[in-house]
Amino acid sequence: MFEILEQAWAFNLDRETVFGLVEQSFVFVVGMTAILASLGVILCASPIYSALYLIGNMCCLALLFLFYNAEFLAAVQVVVYAGAVMILFLFIIALLGAKKEERDSSFEKLMGMGFVALLFCELLMALGVGFTRPMEGQATEDAIATVGSAKAIGMELFSHHLIPFELASFLLLVAAVGIISLAKFSYRPIRKRTRV
Amino acid sequence: MFAYSWLILLLPMAGFIGLSWWGNRLPRSGVGLVGCGSIGGAFLVTLVVLADMLLLSPDQRVGNVVTLYPWIASPHFQLDLAVLIDPLSVFMLLVVTGVGFLIHVYSIGYMQDDPEYSRFFAYMNLFIFSMSLLVMAADFFFLIVGWALVGLASYLLIGFWTEKTSAVLAARKAFVMNVIGDVGMVIAAFVVFQYFGTLNYVDVFAKASTTFSPNDDGVLLITLLLLVGAFAKSAQVPLHTWLPDAMEGPTPVSALIHAATMVTAGVYLVARCNSLFMLAPYTMYLVAGVGVFTAIFAGSMALVQFDIKRVIAFSTMSQIGYMFLAVGVGVFSAGMFHLMTHAFFKALLFLGAGSVIHALGGEQDIRKMGGLRHAMPITFWTFLVAALALSGFPLTAGFFSKELIIMESYHAELGNFLFWGLAVLGAGLTGFYTFRLFFYVFMGSSRSPGAHPHESPMVMTGPLLILGSLSLLGGVLGPWAHEFLSPVFSGVIPLHHEDALLESITVGVALGGIATAVALFMTGKDRLDFAKQMLAPVYDVLIHKYYVDEIYDFFIVKPVKAVGAFMEERAEKDGIDFAVDQVGAQVREVSRGISIWQSGSVRLYAMNMVAGLVTILLFVIFL
Amino acid sequence: MDTDFVLFVSAAIFSIGAVGFLIRKNPLVMFMSVELMLNSVNLLLVGYSKALASLDGQIFALIIMTVAAAEVVVGLAIILTIFRTRHDLNVDHINVLKG
Numbered sequence: 006m007f008e009i010l011e012q013a014w015a016f017n018l019d020r021e022t023v024f025g026l027v028e029q030s031f032v033f034v035v036g037m038t039a040i041l042a043s044l045g046v047i048l049c050a051s052p053i054y055s056a057l058y059l060i061g062n063m064c065c066l067a068l069l070f071l072f073y074n075a076e077f078l079a080a081v082q083v084v085v086y087a088g089a090v091m092i093l094f095l096f097i098i099a100l101l102g103a104k105k106e107e108r109d110s111s112f113e114k115l116m117g118m119g120f121v122a123l124l125f126c127e128l129l130m131a132l133g134v135g136f137t138r139p140m141e142g143q144a145t146e147d148a149i150a151t152v153g154s155a156k157a158i159g160m161e162l163f164s165h166h167l168i169p170f171e172l173a174s175f176l177l178l179v180a181a182v183g184i185i186s187l188a189k190f191s192y193r194p195i196r197k198r199t200r201v
Numbered sequence: 202m203f204a205y206s207w208l209i210l211l212l213p214m215a216g217f218i219g220l221s222w223w224g225n226r227l228p229r230s231g232v233g234l235v236g237c238g239s240i241g242g243a244f245l246v247t248l249v250v251l252a253d254m255l256l257l258s259p260d261q262r263v264g265n266v267v268t269l270y271p272w273i274a275s276p277h278f279q280l281d282l283a284v285l286i287d288p289l290s291v292f293m294l295l296v297v298t299g300v301g302f303l304i305h306v307y308s309i310g311y312m313q314d315d316p317e318y319s320r321f322f323a324y325m326n327l328f329i330f331s332m333s334l335l336v337m338a339a340d341f342f343f344l345i346v347g348w349a350l351v352g353l354a355s356y357l358l359i360g361f362w363t364e365k366t367s368a369v370l371a372a373r374k375a376f377v378m379n380v381i382g383d384v385g386m387v388i389a390a391f392v393v394f395q396y397f398g399t400l401n402y403v404d405v406f407a408k409a410s411t412t413f414s415p416n417d418d419g420v421l422l423i424t425l426l427l428l429v430g431a432f433a434k435s436a437q438v439p440l441h442t443w444l445p446d447a448m449e450g451p452t453p454v455s456a457l458i459h460a461a462t463m464v465t466a467g468v469y470l471v472a473r474c475n476s477l478f479m480l481a482p483y484t485m486y487l488v489a490g491v492g493v494f495t496a497i498f499a500g501s502m503a504l505v506q507f508d509i510k511r512v513i514a515f516s517t518m519s520q521i522g523y524m525f526l527a528v529g530v531g532v533f534s535a536g537m538f539h540l541m542t543h544a545f546f547k548a549l550l551f552l553g554a555g556s557v558i559h560a561l562g563g564e565q566d567i568r569k570m571g572g573l574r575h576a577m578p579i580t581f582w583t584f585l586v587a588a589l590a591l592s593g594f595p596l597t598a599g600f601f602s603k604e605l606i607i608m609e610s611y612h613a614e615l616g617n618f619l620f621w622g623l624a625v626l627g628a629g630l631t632g633f634y635t636f637r638l639f640f641y642v643f644m645g646s647s648r649s650p651g652a653h654p655h656e657s658p659m660v661m662t663g664p665l666l667i668l669g670s671l672s673l674l675g676g677v678l679g680p681w682a683h684e685f686l687s688p689v690f691s692g693v694i695p696l697h698h699e700d701a702l703l704e705s706i707t708v709g710v711a712l713g714g715i716a717t718a719v720a721l722f723m724t725g726k727d728r729l730d731f732a733k734q735m736l737a738p739v740y741d742v743l744i745h746k747y748y749v750d751e752i753y754d755f756f757i758v759k760p761v762k763a764v765g766a767f768m769e770e771r772a773e774k775d776g777i778d779f780a781v782d783q784v785g786a787q788v789r790e791v792s793r794g795i796s797i798w799q800s801g802s803v804r805l806y807a808m809n810m811v812a813g814l815v816t817i818l819l820f821v822i823f824l
Numbered sequence: 825m826d827t828d829f830v831l832f833v834s835a836a837i838f839s840i841g842a843v844g845f846l847i848r849k850n851p852l853v854m855f856m857s858v859e860l861m862l863n864s865v866n867l868l869l870v871g872y873s874k875a876l877a878s879l880d881g882q883i884f885a886l887i888i889m890t891v892a893a894a895e896v897v898v899g900l901a902i903i904l905t906i907f908r909t910r911h912d913l914n915v916d917h918i919n920v921l922k923g
Contacts, residue, residue, distance in 0.1 A: 046853070052850055094856065120846075
C-alpha cells in the first residue's frame with residue numbers, strides 16, 4: 006500500500022496507478038469503518054445500537070469480501086448474517102427489552118483489557134513475519150472469473166470438502182433439536198445461591 | 202457323521218435355560234416334563250450315536266472329531282468348538298445321560314414337596330450339560346470348561362437348601378477343594394501346550410510317544426498335575442474331605458453327582474489320557490497306590506458312621522479308589538466297566554436311601570431306623586440287590602467288575618501282591634459296612650416307634666427297579682464293554698486270569714465281610730458294647746474320620762486365617778485403606794483450594810481463556 | 825495484493841470483540857462480540873484466500889458462518905430460557921455454577 010502512496014506522492018501517476026490508488030483508498034476506508042463500527046458495538050450502552058453497529062460492521066466486511074474476489078461469500082454475509090441473524094438478534098432484544106447498561110469500571114475489566122491489548126500486540130507480530138508460503142493455488146482471479154464465484158465454491162465444496170459440509174449440516178440439525186428441547190420443556194426458576 | 206451328537210449338549214442346555222427363565226411360570230408337572238424330557242432326549246441321541254458307532258469297524262471308531270466351527274484360529278494356537286465321539290466318550294455318555302435320566306425321574310417324586318422345584322431341575326440339567334461337555338470335549342480346553350462347570354453345578358446343588366448353614370458350608374468346602382484341582386488341571390493344560398503346541402486330544406496323544414520317552418520329566422509333570430485335578434474331583438486322599446460333607450445336598454444330587462457321574466470324572470480323565478499315563482509308570486504307581494489306599498481308608502471310615510448317606514459316601518470314595526487302582530495298573534477298560542456298574546448300584550443305593558429318608562420324613566440316622574423291610578418291600582429288595590452288588594456277591598454286576606480289578610491288580614504288568622492284598626482287604630471292609638448299614642436300616646424292629654414309613658410312589662420306585670435289574674444283570678455287559686472300549690486303549694483287553702486260589706480268596710474275604718456283619722447282627726447287644734469298648738481307640742479315630750479335617754484345619758486353615766487377620770489389621774487397614782482414605786482426603790483439600798477458580802462468573806472464565814491464548818501465542822512466537 | 829492491511833483490520837476487530845466480551849454485562853452484547861470475533865477470522869480467511877489463490881479459505885469462512893448461525897440460535901435460546909426463569913439478564917448475577 007505504501008509504495009503506491011509513495012508513487013502518488015511523487016506524482017508518478019498513470020491510469021493503472023490511479024485505479025489502484027482509488028481502490029486501495031476505498032479498501033482502507035471500508036476497513037477503518039469496520040473497525041469503528043465494531044468499536045461502536047462494544048461501546049454503546051443500549052443493545053439496540055450495538056446491534057445496528059454490528060450490521061454496519063458486517064456490511065463493511067461484505068464490501069471487503071467483494072474486493073477479495075469472494076462475491077458469493079459477500080452475498081451470504083449480507084443475506085444470512087446482516088439479514089437473518091441480526092434480525093434474530095433484534096427480535097430477541099425487542100422481546101427482552103433494551104435496557105441500558107450502567108457503566109462501571111472494575112479491576113477485572115481493566116485486567117481483561119490489558120490481556121486483550123497484549124493479545125493484539127502478539128497478533129500484530131504476524132505482520133513482521135509476513136508471507137511464509139508461495140502463491141501456489143489454482144484459483145486466481147481470472148480462473149474464478151471464468152466460472153463465477155458461486156460455482157467455483159460449489160465445485161470445491163462438493164468435491165474436496167464434502168465431509169466438513171455434511172458435518173456442518175449435522176451440526177445445524179443438532180442445533181435445531183437443541184432449540185426444540187429448550188423451547189419445549191419448562192424449567193422451574195433457580196433461586197439457590199444467587200447473589201443479587 | 203456324528204454331527205447330531207451336538208444335541209446331547211444342546212438339549213440339557215435348553216432345559217437349563219428354559220427352566221431358569223420360565224421355570225417359575227410352568228406348572229410342576231411341566232417342570233418335571235422339561236427337566237426329564239431334555240435328559241431323556243439326550244439319552245436317546247446317545248443311543249443313536251451308539252448304534253451308529255457299532256456300525257463302524259473298531260478302528261474307525263476312534264478319533265471322530267465333530268467340529269462345529271473353528272473358534273480361535275491363529276498361527277500359534279488353534280481351538281475348535283468340537284466334540285470327540287469315540288467309544289470312551291459314548292460309554293461315559295451312556296452312563297451320564299442314562300443314569301442321569303433315571304435320577305431325574307426319581308427326583309420328580311423326591312422333590313415333590315420342595316418349593317423351589319424348578320430351580321432344582323434347572324441345576325440338574327446344567328449339571329448334565331456340564332458333564333456331557335466334560336466327557337465329549339475334544340481338547341483340554343473344553344475339558345477344563347466342563348470340569349469347572351460340573352464343580353459349579355455341584356456347588357449349587359450341594360448348597361441347594363440355602364437355609365441350611367451346614368449345606369452352605371459344605372458347598373463352599375466342596376467348591377474350594379474342587380478349585381484346587383481345577384488349578385492343577387489348568388497348569389497341566391499349559392504344560393501340555395508348551396510341549397505339544399496344541400490342546401487337541403487327537404494331536405497330543407498321537408505325538409505323545411514320539412515327544413516323550415517313558416518317565417520323562419515333562420510327561421511326569423503333566424500327569425501329576427492332571428492327577429491333582431482328578432484326585433480333587435474324585436475325592437481321593439488327600440483331597441477327599443469334601444465328599445462326606447457334600448451329602449448335605451438333596452439325595453438325588455448325591456446319587457447323580459457324588460456317586461454316579463461327577464466324582465468318577467477323575468477316572469475318566471486318567472482313562473482318556475491313557476497314552477500319556479502309559480508313558481509315566483511312576484505316576485501310574487501313584488494312581489494305583491492312592492486308589493487302593495483310599496479304598497481301604499474310606500472303607501474303614503464307613504465302618505462306624507451312623508448317617509445313612511455318609512456311609513454310602515465313604516463307600517463311593519472307596520469304590521472310586523478301586524477304579525483308580527484299575528486304571529493305575531493299566532487295565533483301563535476294567536476301571537471304566539467298574540465305573541459303569543458302580544454308577545448303577547451306587548445310584549441305586551443312594552436312591553434307596555433317599556426313598557428311606559423320604560419315607561421317614563428326613564431322618565438320616567440309621568440308629569433310628571430298622572425294620573423297614575415290611576413297610577417298603579420294593580426299596581428293601583432293590584437295596585439288597587445294590588448291597589450285594591457293592592460287596593461283590595457272586596454273579597451280580599459288582600462282582601464281575603470288582604473281581605476283574607482285584608485279579609488284575611496282581612496279574613497286570615504294573616500290579617503287585619501288595620495292591621492285591623489291600624484290594625482284597627478293602628473288599629472285606631465293603632461287605633461288612635454295606636451289610637451293617639443294610640441290617641441297621643431294614644432288619645430287626647423299628648427303633649423309632651412314632652414313625653409310619655410307607656412305600657415311595659411309583660415314580661420313585663420305577664427307577665429303583667430299573668437300576669436294580671441293571672445292578673443284578675449288568676455283569677453280562679463286561680466282555681462287550683472291554684471289547685467296545687479296546688480301540689481307545691490301544692487294543693488292550695484285560696485277560697481273564699484263571700487263578701482259582703486268588704479268586705476264591707477274594708470271594709471268600711468279601712463273603713467273610715458280609716458274614717461278619719450278619720454275625721454281629723445276630724449277637725446280643727452286650728457283646729457289641731464289649732467289642733466297642735475293646736476297640737475304643739480305633740473306633741474313636743474312625744468316627745472322627747482319622748482327624749483329617751482337624752489336621753487340615755490346624756495346619757492350613759488356622760495359619761491362613763492368622764495370616765489373614767494380621768494382613769487385615771496391618772496391610773488392609775493401615776496400608777491400603779489408609780492410602781485410599783488419604784488420597785480422597787488430600788484430593789478434597791486441594792480441590793477446595795482450587796475451587797475458587799470456579800467462580801461461576803462467565804467473565805472470569807473468559808478472561809482465563811484470553812490469558813491462556815496470550816500465553817500460547819507467546820510460546821508460538823518466541824519459542 | 826498485500827495482506828498486512830487485512831491482518832491489521834482482522835486483528836483489530838478480533839481484539840475489540842474480545843474486549844467487548846470481557847467488559848459487557850448484557851449477554852446479548854457479549855454474543856455480538858463473539859460474532860465480531862468470528863467475522864474477523866472470516867475476513868482473514870477470505871483475504872488470505874485471495875493472496876494464496878486458493879478457495880479453501882472461502883470454504884472455511886462459509887463453514888464458520890454455518891457454525892456461527894447454529895451457535896447464535898442456540899445461544900439466543902439459552903438466553904431466552906435464562907430470562908424466562910430469572911427475569912434478569914446481567915451475567916454477573918448468573919453464578920449458580922459456582923464451585
